[in-house]
Amino acid sequence: MKIEPAVALAGHIAVPGNKSISHRAIMLGAVGEGETLIRGFGRSEDTESTIAAVRALGVTVHEDDVDTLRVEGVGLRGLRGADGPIDCGNSGTTLRLLAGLLAGQSGSFELTGDDSLRRRPMDRIADPLASMGARVETEEGRPPMRIEGGRLTAIRYELPVASAQVKSAILFAGLYAEGRTTVVEPVPTRDHSEIMLAAAGAPIQRRPGRVSVGPAERLRLEEVAVPGDFSAAAPFIVAATLLPGSELTIHDVGLNPTRTGLLDVLERMGARITTFNRRRSPGGEPTGDILVQSAELVATTIGAEEVPRLIDELPLFALVAACARGESRVEGAQELRVKETDRIETVTTSLRALGVRVKKRHDGFGVRGVPTRPKGGGMGSDGDHR
Numbered sequence: 001m002k003i004e005p006a007v008a009l010a011g012h013i014a015v016p017g018n019k020s021i022s023h024r025a026i027m028l029g030a031v032g033e034g035e036t037l038i039r040g041f042g043r044s045e046d047t048e049s050t051i052a053a054v055r056a057l058g059v060t061v062h063e064d065d066v067d068t069l070r071v072e073g074v075g076l077r078g079l080r081g082a083d084g085p086i087d088c089g090n091s092g093t094t095l096r097l098l099a100g101l102l103a104g105q106s107g108s109f110e111l112t113g114d115d116s117l118r119r120r121p122m123d124r125i126a127d128p129l130a131s132m133g134a135r136v137e138t139e140e141g142r143p144p145m146r147i148e149g150g151r152l153t154a155i156r157y158e159l160p161v162a163s164a165q166v167k168s169a170i171l172f173a174g175l176y177a178e179g180r181t182t183v184v185e186p187v188p189t190r191d192h193s194e195i196m197l198a199a200a201g202a203p204i205q206r207r208p209g210r211v212s213v214g215p216a217e218r219l220r221l222e223e224v225a226v227p228g229d230f231s232a233a234a235p236f237i238v239a240a241t242l243l244p245g246s247e248l249t250i251h252d253v254g255l256n257p258t259r260t261g262l263l264d265v266l267e268r269m270g271a272r273i274t275t276f277n278r279r280r281s282p283g284g285e286p287t288g289d290i291l292v293q294s295a296e297l298v299a300t301t302i303g304a305e306e307v308p309r310l311i312d313e314l315p316l317f318a319l320v321a322a323c324a325r326g327e328s329r330v331e332g333a334q335e336l337r338v339k340e341t342d343r344i345e346t347v348t349t350s351l352r353a354l355g356v357r358v359k360k361r362h363d364g365f366g367v368r369g370v371p372t373r374p375k376g377g378g379m380g381s382d383g384d385h386r
Contacts, residue, residue, distance in 0.1 A: 008245040008294070015233045017042030017067060017226035018254045021285060023093045024168070024196050025224040026050045029071030030059040031079065031101060031175075032200060032219040038069040039282075040226035040252075049089035049113075053098055056082040057109075067226075076175065076216060081107040085144060088113040093165060095143060096125050097193075100169035103134035104176025105149040112144035116341075125169050128157050132173055132181075154179030154214075161335060162186050162308045164258075167211070168193040174213040175202060182212040189308045190258040195284040196221070224283035227254035231312045233290065234262055238316050240292040241271045242323050248292045255286045261309025263290075265317065269297040269324055297324035299369060304332020311335060314364075315347045321367035322356040322374050330364035353377050 017040040027050065029036030041047070043066055051061050054071075058080040062070040079101065088094040088111055095111045102109045112118065123141040130136045132155050135148035154177040157170055167183045171193055174181030194211055197204045200221040203214040233250045240248040255275060263273055272295045278288040299321060302310070307330075310317065314333055321328035336343040348360040355375040357368040 006239070006243055008243045009236065009240045009248045010246060012249045012251060013236065014251045015228040015236070015253065016044075018192075018229040018285075019044055019047055019231075020093065020164075020190065020192050020229075021196070021224070021226045021254070021283070022047045023050050023091075023097065024192055025221070025226065025283070026054055026061070026069070026071060027097055027101060027172075028196055028200055028219060028221050029073055029224075030054040030057070031076050032071075032073035032221045033075060034073055034220060034222070036071045036073060036221045037223045038071065038226065039067065039223070040228075041067045041069050042226055042229055043067060045089055046091035046093065049087070049091040050094045050098075053086050053088060053094055054079075056086050073219075073221075076219060077105060079105045081109060085110040085112045088117060088143075090114050090117050092117060092120055095122070095145065096165040096169050097172060099125050099129060099136075099145060099147060100172030101175075102147045103129045103132065103136075103149050103173040104152055108146065108148045110144055110146045118143045124161065124163065124166050128155065128166070128170050129173055131155050131157070132170075132177055134173070152177035154181040156182040156184070158184040159186060162189050163335075164189040164191070164193070164308070171197065171204075171211065171213050175216045175219075177215060180212050180214045182210055184210045187305050187308055188258055190256065192256065192285070195256075196224070199224075199284045221283075225281040225285075225287075226283075227281050227285050227287040228252050230254050230256075230259045230262075234313045234316055237262070237266070237273070237290065237292050238320055241266060241273075241295055241297070242320070244294050246292065246294040250290045250292070252287060253290055255288045255290075257286070258309055261306055262313040262317065265300060265302060265306070265310065266297075266320070269300050269320070271295050271297065299324050299326030299328040301329045301331065302333075302364075304363075307333045307335070315343060318347050318351055318356075318358060318365060318367055319374070322351065322358070322369050325370040327366060327368045329361075329366045331361070332363055334363040336364075
């Protein structure tokens with residue numbers, strides 16, 4: 001792909017639906033009662049993997065349009081054993097969250113994926129599910145993961161690493177457990193699962209630093225309107241900020257505060273960003289519009305407490321930092337090393353090829369910006385969509 005320089009960005013756009021919410025809507029619709037209508041579905045290879053996975057488990061999914069789906073729920077305990085391993089593709093969200101639901105089903109299941117997914121750590125899911133009473137086996141802590149569901153007991157689990165996927169898997173398993181399951185977070189992570197569980201009628205309670213769920217008799221999720229994916233909006237927000245003379249409005253974007261850490265960081269650096277028309281979409285997610293105007297930026301530091309709120313946008317932040325005055329740093333982001341690629345390595349290598357002065361650290365990176373700026377050049381994605 002060849003990209004030519006742009007003069008400015010001006011106008012109005014929308015972005016595809018949020019993938020994280022789309023995954024959860026398919027899964028909770030699958031174990032709900034009746035039909036769930038999903039509008040604004042974020043279609044991607046990862047969410048296609050979730051559709052294929054629930055179909056393999058006996059769930060009917062109607063694809064009325066590219067972004068409109070109907071899921072016929074089979075009930076909390078209605079998932080049936082697949083004919084073979086369930087292929088989750090490259091989607092860690094599919095594998096980890098589905099594992100939580102399967103831990104409460106009757107029967108044996110095997111979850112696997114592509115070469116990249118089979119290199120990613122799964123003990124962080126397997127250990128708490130085993131503590132609840134499920135039989136879970138992995139290949140030295142990595143997929144394929146074999147699960148034999150059964151009678152579960154509630155646990156209180158303190159996340160060793162901030163992870164919305166681990167939290168969600170435990171909460172999903174908690175729907176089937178005797179007693180009240182509690183997850184304690186070191187720092188807040190994205191809360192799409194909690195919002196959707198509440199919308200579906202699950203007995204969920206939230207307090208600062210912790211969330212708990214009790215056994216559910218049934219779930220009913222009638223409609224989910226998926227807002228635009230903030231991660232898809234982020235490149236346009238960054239481009240409009242950096243290109244002089246830009247004024248861009250992005251409509252119907254998810255504004256869940258556990259996902260919009262990049263906005264806070266950019267505003268701290270001097271960006272001119274306004275959010276308006278805020279509302280709650282069907283399904284409970286905060287949604288609104290974003291107006292971005294170009295601005296000169298100054299350097300900043302992102303600490304460990306901020307990382308979960310912009311973990312997917314940290315590669316973009318490295319580019320922003322290259323165009324800001326001063327030296328910026330990211331700390332406490334070692335989770336980047338176990339994504340689809342080692343993103344600390346790929347980001348630093350890629351930006352160096354564009355003339356950026358970037359230095360990797362064990363838990364992040366540092367970038368020296370203006371007066372040095374990126375220049376033209378070539379880089380590889382290493383198969384990583386970020």
